[in-house]
Amino acid sequence: xxxxxxxxxxxxxxxxxxxxxxxxxxxxxxxxxxxxxxxxxxxxxxxxxxxxxxxxxxxxxxxxxxxxxxxxxxxxxxxxxxxxxxxxxxxxxxxxxxxxxxxxxxxxxxxxxxxxxxxxxxxxxxxxxxxxxxxxxxxxxxxxxxxxxxxxxxxxxxxxxxxxxxxxxxxxxxxxxxxxxxxxxxxxxxxxxxxxxxxxxxxxxxxxxxxxxxxxxxxxx
Numbered sequence: 001x002x003x004x005x006x007x008x009x010x011x012x013x014x015x016x017x018x019x020x021x022x023x024x025x026x027x028x029x030x031x032x033x034x035x036x037x038x039x040x041x042x043x044x045x046x047x048x049x050x051x052x053x054x055x056x057x058x059x060x061x062x063x064x065x066x067x068x069x070x071x072x073x074x075x076x077x078x079x080x081x082x083x084x085x086x087x088x089x090x091x092x093x094x095x096x097x098x099x100x101x102x103x104x105x106x107x108x109x110x111x112x113x114x115x116x117x118x119x120x121x122x123x124x125x126x127x128x129x130x131x132x133x134x135x136x137x138x139x140x141x142x143x144x145x146x147x148x149x150x151x152x153x154x155x156x157x158x159x160x161x162x163x164x165x166x167x168x169x170x171x172x173x174x175x176x177x178x179x180x181x182x183x184x185x186x187x188x189x190x191x192x193x194x195x196x197x198x199x200x201x202x203x204x205x206x207x208x209x210x211x212x213x214x215x216x217x218x219x220x221x
Contacts, residue, residue: 001115005210006030009077009113015043018070020103021057022078023050023096026113026210030077035060047073049103050096051165067103076107080114080200081126083207087112087221088181092129092198095155095164101196104203115210123181127172129155129198130188137169140193147187149173168195 006029013019013034021031031053038044038061045063047070048054057064078100082090089112091097104110130152132140137154144152152173155162162170178184178199185199207219 001210001212002026003029004214005113005115005208005216007033008210008216009111009208010034010037012077012111013044013075017074018045018047018065020073020076020078020107021046021048021053021062022076022100022103022113023048023053023094024079026079026115027053027077028056030113031056031060031062035062038062047103049078049099050094052094052096067106070106073103073107075109075111076104077111077113078104080112080118080204081198082120082123083112083114083118083204083209084120084123084181087204087207087219088123089200089204090123090126090128090198091200092131092170093126095129095162095170097129097198098131098164098166098168098196101200101203104200109205110203111206111208112204113208113210116212119209122177122179123199124176124178127152127174128178130171130173131164131166131168131195131197132171132193133195134167134169136193137171140191141171143191144171144173147175147184149175166195
């Protein structure tokens, strides 16, 4: 499913454009497809959303640029951990939510690529990633309780605290079903020490969903 939808997403990329390229297992197949096209003469440039994506795109010969060097991106294609019927997302399972949100916000369009398992009626089964500065992160954790967070934990990797590309920690927070994602997102931004959160509201313009039977469904607003 991931391979099929990643390859299909590449058909939305027009030659001569600068695009944002996301992070994750589905984005991997997008990058591999675009890399093959670039090696055949397809003219694009890409802004990667993580070091992982940057390394993969560079290995495939895709010309790269940075967000500081562009005014606006024609398109961003990225994955998601959850997608609800209002095209609201939870992202950040890979730890690149800050860059992903900045790139998406700088884009004319955001196409989300996901397999059918990522479709949910209500956000919240997947823990919400919250990027925080290391200084005083426990104060942020305590404040989450007042917003309805039942449990949160500092993300770990190989027995060590996970450090984001920008040098921050990530709290994975369990809010249960999120009935008002915009309210929660605004409330999180009001907590000192929160850098960004994984609720993507009003950014996705299209969703490409891969199904187990090999089909890809396009969902638009």
